[in-house]
Each structure stands twice: as structure tokens, then as C-alpha cells.
Amino acid sequence: MENNVVIYQSNDGLVKMEAIVDASNETIWATQKAIGHLLGVDRSVITRHLSNIFKEEELDKKVVCAKFAQTTPHGAIVGEFQTRDVQFYNLDAIISVGYRVNSRKATAFRQWATSVLKQYMIKGYAVNQNAVSEQKYEDLKRALGLLENVFGQNLIMAEEQAKELFAVVKDYTYALDTLDAYDYQNLEITDTTLQEKFRATYESAMEAIQSLKEKFKESPLFGVEKDKSFHSSIGQIYQTWDAQELYPSVEEKAAMLLYLVVKNHSFVDGNKRIAATLFLWFLQNNGILYRPDGTKRIADGTLVALTLLIAESRMDEMDILVKVVVNLINRKQ
Structure with missing residues (x-):
């Protein structure tokens, strides 16, 4: 796993999201503090939303949470360091919280996420000038699998049309297979x-x-x-x-x-x-x-x-x- 990789940056460059990249499991991990900074709210707000997410069984806490050892400067002894286990949350949890928080930064994050995923779908699927490669096809299905639960919930949505779009794309198996099998021009x-x-x-x-x-x-x-x-x-x-x-x-x-x-x-x-x-x-x-x-x-x-x-x-x-x-x-x- 790779530490402290910036995965998101706001348009004004003032908000960044650093996370641990877990390539083997195709996800990232971030602390409540990092998620709160990303969405512009206090850590207690993140705690409350995560609690509701687990209570409503939207996500399985055992799957989306993990503890990682983190070394930080010792608060009482100058020049010393201490290592302790810190709770991290994966991409599923980050996105789910992001669509619940009501703040200006959260809105910007939702707009960014919607834009990136929508453009990925459009450019990689519907109106690309080249055939959808096998890798893009598999990547798209994985991304949509993740979004199926998130966008299907009664959450705060950045735009209603995006909700409609991503909530239904799982019905696209035949369409994806068609476009994967043929070059668009043929x-x-x-x-x-x-x-x-x-x-x-x-x-x-x-x-x-x-x-x-x-x-x-x-x-x-x-x-x-x-x-x-x-x-x-x-x-x-x-x-x-x-x-x-x-x-x-x-x-x-x-x-x-x-x-x-x-x-x-x-x-x-x-x-x-x-x-x-x-x-x-x-x-x-x-x-x-x-x-x-x-x-x-x-x-x-x-x-x-x-x-x-x-x-x-x-x-x-x-x-x-x-x-x-x-x-x-x-x-x-």
C-alpha cells in the first residue's frame, strides 16, 4: 500500500484529500479527520454519519473499516515518537458519507465525483470514437457496482439526473456487451x-x-x-x-x-x-x-x-x- 497520496483536490486548490492507496483491494483508506477536512465539517459529523450508515446496514463496518499503525510525534516528550492504531475507512465509506453531508465543500466533492464518473461513462462507453477496451469495460462495471448501492439510497444528491443515470446503468449488460464486441464504426x-x-x-x-x-x-x-x-x-x-x-x-x-x-x-x-x-x-x-x-x-x-x-x-x-x-x-x- 502507498501512503499519503492526494486523490482529490478542490478547484481552488484549498482542499486536498490524502489517503492510503490499497491497490490489491482496489480501494483507498482515510481517517475520519481526513474525511472531515475533505467535506468541510467537524470530525463529530463524520462519526455521526458513519454510525447511521452502519446502523441502517448500508455498509458493513467489518468490511469498510480497518486499523492501521500510525507513527506521530509524542505529545509529551520532545523528539520522541509514538505508534498507535488508527481507524481508517475505505472508498465505499468515503463516498457514502460524502453524499450525506450537507456543506459547501461536500457539494463540491459530489459535483466533482458526479462529473468524473459521468464523463468516464460517456467517454469510455457511449460516444468514444474507439471501441471500449476490455480493461475499461471491467473498470466501468466495477465502478458501477460500487455506485449501485450509494446512488440507490435516499441521500443528498448533487443532481437528480446523475442519480437516475447511475442508478440504472446496471441494466446495461446487453448494451455494454454489444459495444465491447464491435468497433463503433462497424x-x-x-x-x-x-x-x-x-x-x-x-x-x-x-x-x-x-x-x-x-x-x-x-x-x-x-x-x-x-x-x-x-x-x-x-x-x-x-x-x-x-x-x-x-x-x-x-x-x-x-x-x-x-x-x-x-x-x-x-x-x-x-x-x-x-x-x-x-x-x-x-x-x-x-x-x-x-x-x-x-x-x-x-x-x-x-x-x-x-x-x-x-x-x-x-x-x-x-x-x-x-x-x-x-x-x-x-x-x-
């Missing part, structure tokens, strides 16, 4: 549904949006159009070239509808929710939302994550993201 669209039972129109889509607004008592601005771009989004999924449809299958049309509604920002409020709802609405009306065994082709959580990934993507990544969506809902699933 993803193919296969096993799709060519026969349509339903053709979306602007009017029918707006009716679906209005129903959503009434059902969930959304804000007055929800579903209010900013411009005419939503007309274009509906028309674009049926676009043709030389008498041939550009998106011939139901799955491709659904994927494009999801992408366009997210990216065009046609509404004053609710663009992502509207996009996800219309995506499911389109699949349902075409009779392919469910598999023959009655299960959904795409989990609600996975759809949330896809919607967020599309929102974060660059415009030149449209084709690959559409292919990813199709590969998640085609008949091969």
Missing part, C-alpha cells in the same frame, strides 16, 4: 421490423404529450412548443431519398424520434421526458414495445440513461447513437 442494424402498424403524425404526437401533461400534472410550460422544429422531427423519421426511406424499420424510426426530440429542444420544458415518452408510444403503437414473452424490449431505466447520453453527445455522433438504440430494441434482444 455496428450494424439487423433483425429489425419493416412492417409498420402505425404512422405517427404531428397531431397524434401532440395528443400523447397532452395526455402525459394531464396525467402527471406537469408545469404549464411542459410541452409548449418554442418553434416549428417538432413538426420537422416527426417528418424527418419518414424522410425518403430516391423513393427509398432513409429509416426503413420501426426501430430506426423510433431511435431517430428519440434522438431528434432530445436534440432539437422543441419545447420550453420537458424535452427529455417527452422524447422518452414518444419513443415508447411509437414502439407500443407499432406493436413491438414488448417481446413475445411479455417483457419490455428496453427497461425504463435504460431508456433514461440513453436519453441522457444523447443529450450529452455531439451532433456528429448521431449515426452511432441511433445504431446503439436500435441494437438495444431489435428482435435480436
Whole structure:
């Protein structure tokens, strides 16, 4: 193990986090004092939160705590040193406490953690220009395994969308396997549904949006159009070239509808929710939302994550993201 390695530093450089790196167990260890300094609170606050974490059985104290010998200057004898056992807490405990503490520094830490993990997921998984390497694939799964418990609890969250994103990524096994198996530039669209039972129109889509607004008592601005771009989004999924449809299958049309509604920002409020709802609405009306065994082709959580990934993507990544969506809902699933 390596001692006193700086693993975190605030943007202003005033707050640093030193910890013992335990490479063999893929974790780090820090004292309550160090955690308190990181989050800008007294050690007693850290003690209280850890006590609640163990009481609620969020974490197992025997697993996340360990005592290490620490040598410090003797308080009473000048020039002498003393060695004593000090309680340390691993990464699971540090993150769990970090999402409970309510302080400015804790908020900065949460924003940093969310940003790092979100960017890692986006760059290493969804919109990277290279295939996900086996090591990144395994690293991502380990990181998500750690976050599954943390983000699943009723904790103070830096941003609600991050909570949704990380809480559902465990449903991504098929998607990860798909992207691990193929180079992004070689993803193919296969096993799709060519026969349509339903053709979306602007009017029918707006009716679906209005129903959503009434059902969930959304804000007055929800579903209010900013411009005419939503007309274009509906028309674009049926676009043709030389008498041939550009998106011939139901799955491709659904994927494009999801992408366009997210990216065009046609509404004053609710663009992502509207996009996800219309995506499911389109699949349902075409009779392919469910598999023959009655299960959904795409989990609600996975759809949330896809919607967020599309929102974060660059415009030149449209084709690959559409292919990813199709590969998640085609008949091969």
C-alpha cells in the first residue's frame, strides 16, 4: 500500500484529500479527520454519519473499516515518537458519507465525483470514437457496482439526473456487451421490423404529450412548443431519398424520434421526458414495445440513461447513437 497520496483536490486548490492507496483491494483508506477536512465539517459529523450508515446496514463496518499503525510525534516528550492504531475507512465509506453531508465543500466533492464518473461513462462507453477496451469495460462495471448501492439510497444528491443515470446503468449488460464486441464504426442494424402498424403524425404526437401533461400534472410550460422544429422531427423519421426511406424499420424510426426530440429542444420544458415518452408510444403503437414473452424490449431505466447520453453527445455522433438504440430494441434482444 502507498501512503499519503492526494486523490482529490478542490478547484481552488484549498482542499486536498490524502489517503492510503490499497491497490490489491482496489480501494483507498482515510481517517475520519481526513474525511472531515475533505467535506468541510467537524470530525463529530463524520462519526455521526458513519454510525447511521452502519446502523441502517448500508455498509458493513467489518468490511469498510480497518486499523492501521500510525507513527506521530509524542505529545509529551520532545523528539520522541509514538505508534498507535488508527481507524481508517475505505472508498465505499468515503463516498457514502460524502453524499450525506450537507456543506459547501461536500457539494463540491459530489459535483466533482458526479462529473468524473459521468464523463468516464460517456467517454469510455457511449460516444468514444474507439471501441471500449476490455480493461475499461471491467473498470466501468466495477465502478458501477460500487455506485449501485450509494446512488440507490435516499441521500443528498448533487443532481437528480446523475442519480437516475447511475442508478440504472446496471441494466446495461446487453448494451455494454454489444459495444465491447464491435468497433463503433462497424455496428450494424439487423433483425429489425419493416412492417409498420402505425404512422405517427404531428397531431397524434401532440395528443400523447397532452395526455402525459394531464396525467402527471406537469408545469404549464411542459410541452409548449418554442418553434416549428417538432413538426420537422416527426417528418424527418419518414424522410425518403430516391423513393427509398432513409429509416426503413420501426426501430430506426423510433431511435431517430428519440434522438431528434432530445436534440432539437422543441419545447420550453420537458424535452427529455417527452422524447422518452414518444419513443415508447411509437414502439407500443407499432406493436413491438414488448417481446413475445411479455417483457419490455428496453427497461425504463435504460431508456433514461440513453436519453441522457444523447443529450450529452455531439451532433456528429448521431449515426452511432441511433445504431446503439436500435441494437438495444431489435428482435435480436
